[in-house]
Each structure stands twice: as structure tokens, then as C-alpha cells.
Amino acid sequence: MKKGLFSLLISTFIILYFLFLPIVKSSPILREASFTTLMYIGLAISLNILMGFTGYVSFGHVVFFGIGGYTTFTLLYYYNFPLILALLIAGILSALIAGLLGFVVLNLRGAYFAIATIGINEAVKALVNNLDFLGGAEGLFFNMKIYKAYGGPQNALWLSFYLIGLVTLIALIVSYFIKHSKFGLGLFSIREDEDAASTLGVNTKLFKTLTFMLSAFFPAIIGGIFFFKNGSIDPQSAFSLTKSVEMIFMVMLGGLGTILGPVLGAVTYDKIKEALLVSETFKNLHLTISGIILLLIVLFVPEGIVGFLRKKIKPLKNILD
Amino acid sequence: MENILQVKNLSKKFGGLIALNNVSFEVKKQEILGIIGPNGAGKSTLFKCITSIYKPSSGKVYFEGKDITYLPTYKKVKLGMAITHQIVKPLKELSVLENVMVGACYGKANLSLKEAKEKALEILDFLGLYDKKDLEAGKLNVPQKKRLEMARALAGKPDLIFLDEVLAGLNPAEVSKMLEVILKIREKGITILMIEHLMHAIMKISDRIIVLDHGQKIAEGTPKEIAKNEKVIEAYLGDPKFALKLVKH
Numbered sequence: 001m002k003k004g005l006f007s008l009l010i011s012t013f014i015i016l017y018f019l020f021l022p023i024v025k026s027s028p029i030l031r032e033a034s035f036t037t038l039m040y041i042g043l044a045i046s047l048n049i050l051m052g053f054t055g056y057v058s059f060g061h062v063v064f065f066g067i068g069g070y071t072t073f074t075l076l077y078y079y080n081f082p083l084i085l086a087l088l089i090a091g092i093l094s095a096l097i098a099g100l101l102g103f104v105v106l107n108l109r110g111a112y113f114a115i116a117t118i119g120i121n122e123a124v125k126a127l128v129n130n131l132d133f134l135g136g137a138e139g140l141f142f143n144m145k146i147y148k149a150y151g152g153p154q155n156a157l158w159l160s161f162y163l164i165g166l167v168t169l170i171a172l173i174v175s176y177f178i179k180h181s182k183f184g185l186g187l188f189s190i191r192e193d194e195d196a197a198s199t200l201g202v203n204t205k206l207f208k209t210l211t212f213m214l215s216a217f218f219p220a221i222i223g224g225i226f227f228f229k230n231g232s233i234d235p236q237s238a239f240s241l242t243k244s245v246e247m248i249f250m251v252m253l254g255g256l257g258t259i260l261g262p263v264l265g266a267v268t269y270d271k272i273k274e275a276l277l278v279s280e281t282f283k284n285l286h287l288t289i290s291g292i293i294l295l296l297i298v299l300f301v302p303e304g305i306v307g308f309l310r311k312k313i314k315p316l317k318n319i320l321d
Numbered sequence: 322m323e324n325i326l327q328v329k330n331l332s333k334k335f336g337g338l339i340a341l342n343n344v345s346f347e348v349k350k351q352e353i354l355g356i357i358g359p360n361g362a363g364k365s366t367l368f369k370c371i372t373s374i375y376k377p378s379s380g381k382v383y384f385e386g387k388d389i390t391y392l393p394t395y396k397k398v399k400l401g402m403a404i405t406h407q408i409v410k411p412l413k414e415l416s417v418l419e420n421v422m423v424g425a426c427y428g429k430a431n432l433s434l435k436e437a438k439e440k441a442l443e444i445l446d447f448l449g450l451y452d453k454k455d456l457e458a459g460k461l462n463v464p465q466k467k468r469l470e471m472a473r474a475l476a477g478k479p480d481l482i483f484l485d486e487v488l489a490g491l492n493p494a495e496v497s498k499m500l501e502v503i504l505k506i507r508e509k510g511i512t513i514l515m516i517e518h519l520m521h522a523i524m525k526i527s528d529r530i531i532v533l534d535h536g537q538k539i540a541e542g543t544p545k546e547i548a549k550n551e552k553v554i555e556a557y558l559g560d561p562k563f564a565l566k567l568v569k570h
Binding site (some may be wrong): 158181182185188190191192193195197198199200201202204219 | 372373393394395398399406410411412413414419422423424426427428429434437446472473515548
């Protein structure tokens with residue numbers, strides 16, 4: 001079996017499981033839970049394309065989620081665009097913004113890049129806060145009429161759910177093909193040693209920028225779907241740094257740079273969060289506990305769940321990826 | 322014979338320090354040109370300026386007749402230059418095979434992933450690293466890492482290869498093995514520019530030698546001429562007449 005195919009199959013299976021479970025049971029409660037899980041998986045996969053493949057840690061990656069959310073919301077709110085078209089525009093716009101930003105900030109390395117990405121997120125948040133057109137600090141609210149075109153609010157919720165599953169699946173497949181391509185090999189060489197990569201003939205600047213754009217594309221669409229379903233958007237929830245940290249957490253937990261890692265990481269994180277949130281004692285502490293776990297991962301299992309399994313269980317070494 | 326590389330009045334300043342001062346020389350196709358000089362003479366800086374790892378302060382570099390002074394490093398690699406590092410830079414968490422594949426994919430050869438794998442295996446066999454192909458590159462020992470540097474450089478099918486102290490840190494047996502490899506590389510039609518501290522090795526293998534001292538080219542010629550050159554002896558040992566006097570007294 002081609003290397004990594006096994007991981008792709010398991011990942012696909014996990015995504016399809018969360019997608020079909022609520023459909024089969026036709027349960028709106030399960031659907032809401034699955035929506036969050038699928039969203040986390042999609043976001044983790046997107047960040048992993050940048051962070052796992054090139055080694056650039058974007059601490060402000062939620063900015064693209066927010067940009068996508070606002071773009072979709074505005075296009076629907078003011079111009080009545082069809083949802084799918086609005087989502088595509090959001091994705092492309094976000095990728096273009098990432099391209100422009102990346103051209104500048106990708107010259108920074110390590111912690112400096114991470115800090116710059118936080119700065120970008122905060123700057124965009126402050127900007128949106130002050131734009132009346134985008135509702136300022138209070139944000140925008142949909143008129144329920146908007147959902148009419150999609151067969152009413154109930155059907156719109158199901159539609160959002162199908163879409164998030166689809167986007168996550170596409171992100172997974174794209175990340176798999178990148179990892180096992182010539183382009184992907186170039187990215188991994190950048191991750192290991194950027195100077196060595198360029199002396200081997202890799203156009204590091206172009207490669208980094210393209211990857212940054214791609215890793216900004218999917219979060220924007222996911223953000224668009226999320227806020228369409230939500231019916232309202234505001235800067236606090238669109239550009240929340242917490243979500244950025246969650247994304248990094250999921251990727252690290254699952255296994256940086258692997259295919260299965262972000263999927264496992266997202267599901268595990270989601271389950272931990274769920275368990276903590278319903279617990280009387282821990283409900284306000286879930287971020288603190290996540291932080292402690294992240295610390296432990298970085299200290300003791302920096303290779304994440306997938307890396308750990310690969311190291312401990314010999315037969316998995318060559319098939320798990 | 323035709324020149325493959327021509328360096329004209331190349332200078333590099335780091336603040337007030339002149340690391341390279343108006344260095345000019347030519348490299349003929351398929352020759353082995355040795356570059357020697359005391360520590361801090363500017364040998365590595367010269368390599369880095371030619372390959373755009375550093376931006377030269379002034380001067381020109383021509384590759385096969387074309388001015389390529391300010392092309393970025395990766396473009397020079399695509400044109401047919403290959404670079405090894407004095408301080409080895411393995412892509413640690415990638416396998417040895419993948420390391421060499423990067424060279425094959427992105428060097429002048431510009432191979433597809435599948436072709437690159439075949440090429441990489443061939444090169445690893447040539448350099449005696451075949452049985453290490455699945456090992457993480459970070460786990461190789463120093464001589465193996467040096468060979469990996471060469472393997473990656475060769476995989477891109479270069480016309481000109483820069484070897485920066487590939488013999489340093491090797492034991493005598495490994496040195497003679499590496500010298501054989503270098504001669505075989507030349508037989509393939511590749512021009513070699515090498516920096517080396519190991520005198521007997523570089524004297525034996527080079528067609529011509531350039532000597533740098535304090536950023537300046539002080540001598541150029543065949544190994545025999547260089548060995549007799551007074552300026553060279555002075556650069557390495559101090560004033561030869563003074564040295565002779567000390568011996569006599």
C-alpha cells in the first residue's frame with residue numbers, strides 16, 4: 001500500500017462517521033455536536049498544511065476564519081449572494097490576503113513569525129471593530145428571511161452541516177496530495193532547514209507563500225459556513241485568539257505534519273472539551289486544562305499521538321502517517 | 322578549454338571588515354580547482370558570494386558566459402551549480418533517501434518524484450549510502466553526513482559543484498575513499514571547486530590551486546608552483562627568510 005494511504009482512509013472514515021451519524025439518526029442535537037467536531041477537524045487540517053509541512057507556526061490563523069466569516073456574511077447580508085458563491089469568494093479573498101501578508105511576514109522566522117501573525121489578527125479585529133459597514137463591535141445579524149432561499153432555518157442548518165463535512169473532506173484530500181507530491185517534499189525540506197532547502201534549488205519564498213495561501217483558503221470557507229449557520233457575526237467571535245490556540249493545540253496533540261494527526265487531535269480535543277464543559281467543577285477551566293496538556297505534549301510527546309503510536313508500535317511505523 | 326565560471330573583481334565587506342578583496346579567477350570545464358588559505362582567508366565567503374548565499378558588495382560572476390551575479394541561490398542551482406556546506410546541513414527528520422530526492426527534484430535535473438527516487442537510489446549506491454537510505458538523516462555519523470551532502474548535490478545533475486571542506490574530520494582511509502569519489506565525479510564531466518585544509522589531499526587531486534589570504538588572491542597555479550611560491554609560504558608560516566634565519570642561529 002502506498003505510504004500514507006492507510007492514514008487517508010482512516011481519516012476519511014472518521015470524517016464520514018461524524019457526517020453520517022446525525023443523518024442516519026436524523027438528530028439535530030448530534031448534528032450540532034458533529035458540526036463542531038468537523039469544523040475543528042477542518043481547521044486543524046488547514047493549519048497543519050502550514051505549520052506541519054513548512055514549520056511556520058501561525059498563532060493568528062483564526063484571522064482567516066474571521067475574514068471568511070465576514071466576507072460570506074456581508075455578501076449575503078447586503079447583496080444576497082448565493083451561499084456557495086459567497087463561500088468561494090471568501091476562500092479566494094482570504095487566500096489573496098494571505099498571499100500579500102505572507103510575502104511580508106514569511107520573511108520572519110520562528111517566534112517572530114508567530115508574533116507577527118498574532119499582530120495581524122489583532123489589527124484586523126481592531127479594524128473590523130471600527131467599520132460601521134461591518135456592524136462595528138456589535139456585529140451583524142441575519143434577518144431570518146435570508147434562510148428562506150435555503151428552505152427555511154431548519155434546512156439551512158442541515159445544509160451548513162453537509163457543507164462543513166464536504167469542505168473538511170476536501171481539505172483532507174488536498175493535504176494528503178500535497179504531502180505526497182514533489183511540492184510537499186520541497187515544503188518538508190523548508191521545515192527541516194530553510195537555508196539548506198534553498199541551496200538544493202527550492203524556491204523557498206514562493207513555496208511558503210503558496211502554502212500560506214492554501215492554509216488560509218479552507219478556514220475562510222469554514223468560517224463562512226459557521227457564521228451563516230450562526231446567523232450573527234461579531235469581531236470577538238470571528239477573531240478570537242482562543243480559537244487560534246485551539247487549532248495549534250489540536251495539531252500538536254495529533255501529530256505535526258502527519259495526515260491522520262490533525263483529525264485525531266481535533267476529535268480528541270473536542271471530546272476533552274465536551275467532557276470538561278459538562279463537568280460542574282471544570283466547566284470554566286477547560287482552556288487552563290488544555291494549556292496544561294499542551295505543555296505536557298510539547299515536553300514529553302512532541303511528535304503527538306500519531307508520532308507516539310508510530311514509535312511504540314513497530315508495524316504502524318511504515319503505514320501510519 | 323572553455324570557462325564554465327568566471328569571477329571578476331569580487332568583493333565582500335561585512336561592515337568595516339573586507340572579507341573578499343577584488344578576487345578574480347576562472348574555472349575551466351571539467352577541472353578540479355582547489356582553493357586554499359589560512360583560517361579566515363575568505364574561502365567560504367567566496368563560495369557564498371558566488372552562490373548568492375551572501376550578496377557580494379561588488380564584482381561580477383559569470384556562469385557559462387552569462388552574468389548571474391545577483392540571481393537568487395535557487396536559480397543558480399537550477400542553472401547547474403550544486404552546493405555543499407562546510408557545516409553539514411542534513412534535513413534531519415527526513416530519510417536519507419528523501420534528502421537526496423530533494424536535490425534530484427529541485428536541482429538542474431528537475432525530476433519528477435518518481436524519477437527522483439530512482440536517481441537518488443543510484444547516487445546513494447555510488448556514494449555507499451544505499452543501506453542507510455531509510456534512516457533519518459540526523460542519525461548519520463559525520464563522514465556519512467558529508468557524503469550525504471555530496472549525494473544531494475550530485476542528484477541534481479550539476480555542471481559545477483562546490484565542495485566546502487568535505488574531507489575535514491575524516492580519517493585517512495575515509496579521505497582516500499572520498500578522493501576517489503571526487504575523481505569519479507569529475508569523470509562524469511562535472512567541474513569541481515573545492516576548499517580544503519588537508520594539503521596533501523588537495524595538492525594531489527587539484528589541477529590548479531588558488532590561494533587566498535586576508536580576502537585577497539595571493540597566488541594561482543599548479544600544485545607544484547603553489548608549493549614553491551614564497552608568498553604562499555609566508556601566508557602560512559610567516560616570513561620565509563626570517564624563518565630560515567631562526568633555524569640557522
